[in-house]
Amino acid sequence: MDSTPTRTQVIAEHKRSGGRIAAVFPVHYSRALFRAFNILPVEVWGGGRTGNAGDAHLQAYTCSVVRGVLSAHLTGMLRDAELYCVPHTCDSLQGLGSLFLDLVDPGRPVIPIYLPRDEGPAAVAFMASELRAIYDRLAELTGSRPSDADLQRAIDRECEADSVLAAMLELQGRLALPARAFYAAARSREYLPAEQFAAAGRRLLETTVRREEPAGVPILLSGIVPEPEEILDQLDAAGASIVADDMACCGRRNYAMSTNSDPFGRMAEQILGGPPDSTRGVAVERRLAHLLSLASARRVRAAVFYEVKFCEPEAFYLPQLRRGLEEAGIKTLALEVDISERPSHQIATRIEALLETLA
Amino acid sequence: MSTVVAIGADAGSTTTKLVGISHDGVIVWETIEPTEPRMREQLERLLATIPGSGGSAGPTVPVVATGYGRNLVDTKHRRVTEITCHATGVYRSIRSSGTLIDIGGQDSKVIVIDAAGGVVNFAMNDKCAAGTGRFLEVVAARMRESVQDFAALALSSPEEVAISNTCTVFAESEMVSLLAQGHAIESISRGLHRALARRVASLARSAGAVAPLMMSGGGAHNVALRALLENELGAAIRLPAKPQLMGAYGAALLALRRAAA
Numbered sequence: 328m329d330s331t332p333t334r335t336q337v338i339a340e341h342k343r344s345g346g347r348i349a350a351v352f353p354v355h356y357s358r359a360l361f362r363a364f365n366i367l368p369v370e371v372w373g374g375g376r377t378g379n380a381g382d383a384h385l386q387a388y389t390c391s392v393v394r395g396v397l398s399a400h401l402t403g404m405l406r407d408a409e410l411y412c413v414p415h416t417c418d419s420l421q422g423l424g425s426l427f428l429d430l431v432d433p434g435r436p437v438i439p440i441y442l443p444r445d446e447g448p449a450a451v452a453f454m455a456s457e458l459r460a461i462y463d464r465l466a467e468l469t470g471s472r473p474s475d476a477d478l479q480r481a482i483d484r485e486c487e488a489d490s491v492l493a494a495m496l497e498l499q500g501r502l503a504l505p506a507r508a509f510y511a512a513a514r515s516r517e518y519l520p521a522e523q524f525a526a527a528g529r530r531l532l533e534t535t536v537r538r539e540e541p542a543g544v545p546i547l548l549s550g551i552v553p554e555p556e557e558i559l560d561q562l563d564a565a566g567a568s569i570v571a572d573d574m575a576c577c578g579r580r581n582y583a584m585s586t587n588s589d590p591f592g593r594m595a596e597q598i599l600g601g602p603p604d605s606t607r608g609v610a611v612e613r614r615l616a617h618l619l620s621l622a623s624a625r626r627v628r629a630a631v632f633y634e635v636k637f638c639e640p641e642a643f644y645l646p647q648l649r650r651g652l653e654e655a656g657i658k659t660l661a662l663e664v665d666i667s668e669r670p671s672h673q674i675a676t677r678i679e680a681l682l683e684t685l686a
Numbered sequence: 687m688s689t690v691v692a693i694g695a696d697a698g699s700t701t702t703k704l705v706g707i708s709h710d711g712v713i714v715w716e717t718i719e720p721t722e723p724r725m726r727e728q729l730e731r732l733l734a735t736i737p738g739s740g741g742s743a744g745p746t747v748p749v750v751a752t753g754y755g756r757n758l759v760d761t762k763h764r765r766v767t768e769i770t771c772h773a774t775g776v777y778r779s780i781r782s783s784g785t786l787i788d789i790g791g792q793d794s795k796v797i798v799i800d801a802a803g804g805v806v807n808f809a810m811n812d813k814c815a816a817g818t819g820r821f822l823e824v825v826a827a828r829m830r831e832s833v834q835d836f837a838a839l840a841l842s843s844p845e846e847v848a849i850s851n852t853c854t855v856f857a858e859s860e861m862v863s864l865l866a867q868g869h870a871i872e873s874i875s876r877g878l879h880r881a882l883a884r885r886v887a888s889l890a891r892s893a894g895a896v897a898p899l900m901m902s903g904g905g906a907h908n909v910a911l912r913a914l915l916e917n918e919l920g921a922a923i924r925l926p927a928k929p930q931l932m933g934a935y936g937a938a939l940l941a942l943r944r945a946a947a
Binding site for chain 2 (some may be wrong): 539654663671672673676677679684
């Protein structure tokens with residue numbers, strides 16, 4: 328996906344064509360809902376050079392994703408967005424949503440998304456009603472009311488892109504690509520319109536050499552977001568091949584397909600039918616079963632939990648997930664990072680040592 | 687002196703150690719000096735001093751580099767982490783499985799070693815200096831004592847002041863407050879060693895430590911830390927003959943093993 332346009336280019340192009348931009352924060356929401364209103368959701372995961380302007384408003388134990396998002400807002404990096412969308416993923420993001428009430432000018436709506444902390448029909452019904460409420464907010468904002476058929480078409484486009492992402496994740500480790508290049512391609516889903524992502528992803532799948540077996544020791548990468556990206560280079564250099572992904576920004580959004588005739592029910596079923604995720608409060612037993620199944624299918628020998636420091640949803644699950652994987656003979660390594668900083672020398676040493684124990 | 691047939695270079699954050707070993711894996715040459723800011727040049731200079739190993743042209747025998755500066759050696763040499771190297775060196779020296787605690791200048795590591803000398807599990811401190819040799823260096827220097835004398839003071843004290851911080855910066859500040867309150871240096875020293883021992887013991891428990899306990903790295907020379915670690919973990923600690931050289935020794939053994947393969 329060498330020719331993939333940058334975020335800046337995509338935003339400029341979308342605005343030129345008369346569309347609006349929504350800055351969306353982690354993790355789960357419906358891209359289709361925004362696209363039906365000609366609003367392009369561009370996700371902000373807080374990484375990169377967002378600076379530390381957000382620190383003044385947050386407790387020291389707030390994670391670097393939230394600090395990065397707030398810094399991006401305070402330094403004007405999100406100025407192209409006409410609205411913000413804040414999924415209530417964790418306490419910190421919920422807190423950020425409240426802070427935005429004070430820090431975002433009134434002309435720029437801040438739309439929260441409340442996610443059910445459960446599964447089953449009641450959770451789907453709640454999610455669907457939540458999406459309906461957001462539909463009403465967007466209708467009020469844009470003055471348009473897409474029909475059910477419009478919504479279904481938008482969902483179809485996203486499903487097509489999701490199926491391409493799923494194919495990429497299925498082949499992860501067997502595509503002859505450096506890990507950084509793979510994630511750059513997979514994560515372009517965070518800002519590319521679905522149709523562009525699907526086309527670029529298909530091109531990547533068609534043109535990339537495939538290996539019979541992964542080049543290195545097969546590992547599973549879990550966590551929120553693979554940043555700073557040096558971690559991916561370090562894994563490559565140490566002789567690891569990421570063959571299974573459980574990152575919140577990628578593998579945990581390998582959403583289910585749904586044929587529900589009600590577009591809101593369909594969107595809800597897709598989000599809630601995705602892989603079990605700590606940020607949706609899914610039971611740890613289901614998380615573990617999912618990771619074990621992924622590890623078994625891809626013959627994973629080690630799982631690396633690359634966690635954002637102070638990420639509570641992840642931290643609560645980690646001990647049981649590690650224990651369960653270790654009992655199944657899969658070595659685990661937990662690394663904690665501040666995504667705004669370069670990874671420490673100790674992190675490189677731990678990765679190399681893990682690979683040495685598997686040599 | 688027997689001929690050096692393999693070399694291990696441990697470029698640590700505080701000291702750089704080189705070891706040359708004979709065919710039967712015995713240390714026949716060794717050197718240790720404080721790590722210089724120009725680590726690459728230092729490593730090249732030290733490698734050139736090894737007797738009969740190639741002089742300024744560099745060693746003609748296999749070399750394995752480890753430690754912080756391992757990536758600064760010539761790319762023709764192999765690099766292995768200090769976790770694997772310390773485990774290899776200590777296993778060969780003590781000839782036992784168990785749990786190795788390596789307290790270096792900037793890292794503390796707990797390494798669980800299996801019956802074949804392999805690394806089963808490991809835990810390592812985060813990037814802050816708490817729980818490392820640097821912690822004691824800073825607090826000892828603040829007391830105008832050497833690390834060894836500061837440890838002796840700790841062991842001479844029947845009393846112990848509770849230190850709540852293992853953060854080097856906050857512990858130093860807490861220590862100054864305790865001195866101002868009139869506490870004896872000896873009891874403060876014991877409290878500081880206790881705080882460090884508790885932190886390392888917690889790391890050991892998180893790695894699933896099993897007996898026997900062993901120790902390597904510069905921290906192994908600290909008698910107070912050793913005694914309080916034994917107290918915290920409820921088991922005796924066994925020491926190799928040259929604990930501080932175990933990383934370099936393990937690296938040399940791996941170089942020898944690779945040459946034989």
